[in-house]
Amino acid sequence: MPGLIERYRERLPFAPNDPVVTLHEGSTPLVAAPFLSEQVDARVYLKLEGANPTGSFKDRGMTCAVSAAVREGARAVICASTGNTAASAAAYAARAGLRGVVIVPDGKIATGKLAQALMHGARVIAIHGNFDQALTLVRALADSHPIALVNSVNDFRLEGQKTAAFELLEELDGELDALCIPVGNAGNVTAYWKGFVESASAPRLLGFQAEGAAPLVRGAPVAAPETVASAIRIGNPARWEEAMAAMTASRGAIRAVSDEEILDAYRLLACREGVFCEPASAASVAGLLKYGAEGARTVACVLTGHGLKDPDTALNQDHAVIACEAEIGALERVVLG
Ligand code: F0G
Numbered sequence: 001m002p003g004l005i006e007r008y009r010e011r012l013p014f015a016p017n018d019p020v021v022t023l024h025e026g027s028t029p030l031v032a033a034p035f036l037s038e039q040v041d042a043r044v045y046l047k048l049e050g051a052n053p054t055g056s057f058k059d060r061g062m063t064c065a066v067s068a069a070v071r072e073g074a075r076a077v078i079c080a081s082t083g084n085t086a087a088s089a090a091a092y093a094a095r096a097g098l099r100g101v102v103i104v105p106d107g108k109i110a111t112g113k114l115a116q117a118l119m120h121g122a123r124v125i126a127i128h129g130n131f132d133q134a135l136t137l138v139r140a141l142a143d144s145h146p147i148a149l150v151n152s153v154n155d156f157r158l159e160g161q162k163t164a165a166f167e168l169l170e171e172l173d174g175e176l177d178a179l180c181i182p183v184g185n186a187g188n189v190t191a192y193w194k195g196f197v198e199s200a201s202a203p204r205l206l207g208f209q210a211e212g213a214a215p216l217v218r219g220a221p222v223a224a225p226e227t228v229a230s231a232i233r234i235g236n237p238a239r240w241e242e243a244m245a246a247m248t249a250s251r252g253a254i255r256a257v258s259d260e261e262i263l264d265a266y267r268l269l270a271c272r273e274g275v276f277c278e279p280a281s282a283a284s285v286a287g288l289l290k291y292g293a294e295g296a297r298t299v300a301c302v303l304t305g306h307g308l309k310d311p312d313t314a315l316n317q318d319h320a321v322i323a324c325e326a327e328i329g330a331l332e333r334v335v336l337g
Contacts, residue, residue, distance in 0.1 A: 047168060057188060076100070078148070083104065103126075157187060164191075181284050203300075204251055
């Protein structure tokens with residue numbers, strides 16, 4: 001498959017001769033989830049966005065944001081991030097020959113994401129503060145310096161991310177009743193809605209936030225958000241109004257799931273469906289299990305990032321490695337016992 005600008009160019013703001021920065025993102029697998037389907041009595045599918053080149057859905061937005069930045073003559077890109085945007089911005093900046101600068105909350109991003117941003121040669125800056133503070137700072141910086149802001153406040157990000165909605169509708173022949181999706185800064189749910197509206201086919205949007213970081217559920221910003229799902233540890237989403245408007249227009253809902261429910265879904269996906277996603281992604285499935293399919297016949301859950309992004313959380317899940325002597329009798333005992 002080509003990258004998504006090439007695949008969907010007539011529905012994206014790029015002319016035939018515009019520069020394209022791509023790692024062949026998009027066209028991710030949509031897999032049936034038989035165990036979940038039985039649990040909630042609906043046909044449940046998982047959209048594996050962790051199969052994108054840097055392991056998250058951010059690549060869909062980043063190919064567009066970085067391509068547009070190159071078109072505008074930018075020399076550097078910057079973002080605030082809970083980790084995945086940083087990894088993706090760093091990769092696409094490297095690909096484009098631009099400088100990449102990423103601002104992250106100190107100690108609060110998953111190990112794999114940090115490794116990615118550093119490996120791609122971005123300048124990684126850890127602030128003593130949370131994502132919301134980081135975003136406020138980079139917005140101020142990008143306002144007064146010639147450096148392209150590639151957070152989802154950049155409309156090109158949403159343009160790219162809306163293509164996931166196109167893919168879903170194509171693969172399901174338009175038969176989609178509900179979309180379960182984790183919500184952090186609320187860019188992705190806004191982008192999906194844009195894609196559905198442009199396709200004139202709109203499922204219910206069921207958005208899920210972590211209980212300790214659920215400003216949209218509470219109706220007020222959360223000053224000190226906390227959750228095991230570090231990707232969505234966000235207290236004041238930038239796309240607040242658009243996301244809520246999308247929820248209303250789709251007759252959907254935004255609800256909270258606890259960290260325990262998120263981790264239950266995270267383990268269930270890995271053990272029962274064979275799909276390893278990161279904790280934030282599992283919020284979509286946690287929500288589906290908690291609230292049910294509510295009459296929807298076909299449901300898609302967006303698994304936004306790969307499980308390998310966050311090895312520390314995975315290794316904390318109570319699975320023990322079995323030590324064994326390098327000897328056949330000992331091996332037989334542990335294998336067959
Ligand atoms: N899932 C994952 C794995 C994410 O990394 C994010 C956001 C979301 C869900 C929520 O998407 O913000 O569009 O509502 N991560 C951003 C980042 C904030 O910096 O990587 P959203």
